[in-house]
Amino acid sequence: MTATRLEKDLLGEREIPFEVYWGVHTLRAVENFPISGVSIGHYRSFVRALGFVKEASATANLKLGALTPEIAAHIIAASKEVQEGLLDSEFVVDAIQGGAGTSTNMNANEVIANRALEMAGHKKGDYKFIDPLNHVNASQSTNDVYPTAIKVSLIIEILALIDEVEALRGAINIKSKEFSEVIKMGRTQLQDAVPMTLGQEFAAWSQTLYEDQGRLREMIPLLSEINLGGTAIGTQLNTPEGYAQVVCAVLSEVCDHEFTVAENLIEATSDTGVFVSTSSTLKRLASKLSKISNDLRLLSSGPRAGFGEINLPARQAGSSMMPGKVNPVMPEVMNQIAFTVIGNDLTVTMAAESGQLQLNAFEPIIARALMMSIVYLRRGCKVLGEYCIEGITANTEYLRHTVENSIGLVTALAPRLGYENASAIAKHAQKTGQSVKQAAMELGLMTEAEFDALLGDVKKLTGQS
Template sequence: MYRIENDLLGDLEVPVDVYYGIQTQRAIDNFNISGIKLYQFPEFIKALAYVKWAAAETNFELGLLDEKLKTAIVAAAKEVVEGKFDKEFPVDMIQGGAGTSTNMNINEVLANRALELMGYQKGDYQYCSPNDHVNLSQSTNDAYPTAIKLGIINSKAVLIQHLSPLIDSFRKKGVEFKNVLKMGRTQLQDAVPMTLGQEFEAFAANLEEEIERLTQNSNLFLEINMGATAIGTGINAAPGYAKLCAENLKKITGLAFVSAPNLIEATPDTGSYVIYSSALKRMAIKISKICNDLRLLSSGPRCGFNEINLPAMQPGSSIMPGKVNPVIPEVMNQICYRVIGNDLTVTMAAEAGQLQLNVMEPVLTFSILESMQLLINGMDTLRMKCIDGITANVEHCYEMVINSIGIVTALNPYIGYKNSTKIAKEALETGRSVYHLVLEHNILTKEQLDDILNPENMLAPKNVV
């Protein structure tokens, strides 16, 4: 069953029961590109609804929209915010038209739901029009980027909700492994002793910095261009609309939105997306580095570092019996590579802006939202299927410390650089341990040596008397 709707290109059949209309249907027909639909990003849909809600309130306050229409549009927007109509947003995330298809998708859904609430049939746009009423005083060029910014801010909050437990998991392992002595390494060579707990606590601290960075960078999205309409001149918007709409959006969302001081500058500007995407890239690089470390530390089990054991998640080979691979860090690495690639897409899309508009915002938006969703899914997987189940090979870690050349660094303040070099060289040439060579050459007594090599004396600054 279909209803017939028409636009400047003519008539088109639209499924009778759907809330979207003809322009959404054209987008469905035209843009079968990524296979990733708007409904897969519910925070973005909510953001679109909030923007239209704020616009309706503003138009009513300025005397441009009667109370009945305003009430119906706001009620419909609230239902969209609640997630009742997510499946009514089937447009592809990558689309031509600078986001017009997405903007009209929300306009049509709200118009048709408002019509129902007022007792009319879907498509009876003379009573509530997607363009004349829902999109009143707006253009895609101000409503769409404002929704993008709100959607990213809300998605950022979700991202941090998933990052924080991952940090906590690393920190718990830091406490669990606080007494596990091991060798630290620089340039993949033995360095000086540390604890496995210190290593995992460093992972936690490294990622904790990203919460502040993501929050700080997302604050740039609080400056919006509602009221700019087509290019920033505010054509077809009433005087005072821009600031009042920002205030209404602030009131509705609880976020400190402000109207951009120069709407012509703000309309094509995508600098805030670039810097936020760079924060996602930075976080991805850090997580990927940590996963590289986990893979190295668990390598073996007989011919690698073998300091930690990652949970065995699946058989590792179709030909090598008994092999188990670090599949969870591996998949997290690949997620991070995708995020890094998405950042390049954001960079190129931002650079592609021309004159008074950047028409590449759809792929820019998709890239940022996809990066956040991938990180959310990946961090949950990394935490639950890897970090929480890591165990330490305590004795093996300790044996590597005792047999390493690296502990000679701890002796350097006591026996001097020349003696330390001599002992290190002999240990390398003979394969004997530094510990036994120091005793054999009567450089220190066993009591002195044991005290110096006490883990507590090697893991932090200490005065040498």
């Protein structure tokens, strides 16, 4: 039989498996919230952030005399193990939970307390030496620990996402240069418009992602304002004098990132606006990535009965019924990531709007939605770049043929012949199946020499020399 230890809370006593580091509060949360099947331990950056917050809090309490050096040292050491990922499997509470994050904070308190007890030579659960609440949670409340940890983890993830977007842009930029001489028709509303190069098309994708990297960076200063030290509602109840400033300074040091104390801790404890802004920024990026993926699927459609302009690398067989069929699976997965992020944005919006008075009880679903969105986007950028963009090839001769036979070329004739005459050429070419050149000559509007002088080098129409 598994050895157990007895722990108690305000509801009574429960047996806890002796080998685990979590305790009775975590057990009740596990029983109460079998919701998503995804534990908070699944999100490495979030658990790491909890470790940072607990280390900073213990250090601040030591500096201000709220913890003894021995107790603080063991809490700090255990918190560092949390940061390093050594205790991830002990963070077992479901990511979706009631209680405004209390279950997550208690999970962290108990894991750190029991690991600290073990380091100090005591048994797990022997809380008279190091207590989850009186020591690990000293000068804290879930209501300042939890949102601070969310912000720390989001900063970690946003920086990683920016790097992954940059890697994707790098792959796109390589293709932009590779395809700089490949002439094709640009399209508006899926209809032939005017000539461009395939390289220009890829360069536009790179630029739009570059702009979103900037928007992501703008979120970091907003997320760097924290309410740690505000405790329950922002009034700093049960903290030593100066604690908020000290703990913020320590957190900045342990995270190697500059955090600031919110100007109004009561406002900062109840307000979740920064999470709405962050989610909106992630939705913007997702929408752009999905649009790029739509373009990739269109441009590669066929291979013979579609656009057929580019070829995506084959990743897997596309059908259990149709031999030889290969699907654009990497753009498709990015589309689905985008759908998820857009849905998560609505979840964050509704959760933020539903906060009441001095606290938002729905921060767990905000955290879950944001972490899901950002992790999906980061991984999606990686696979789209490595498994799709890097292997794209162009059907160069086919693209040139479509340009030379496109009615869209008449747009370049309008400044010389007038809109009406250019329209007449387009109509005649469409009706007869002739090229624009043939139609212009047959209507007597241009000679072959005149046409060639104007449109002989199609690349001039792309704006590139």
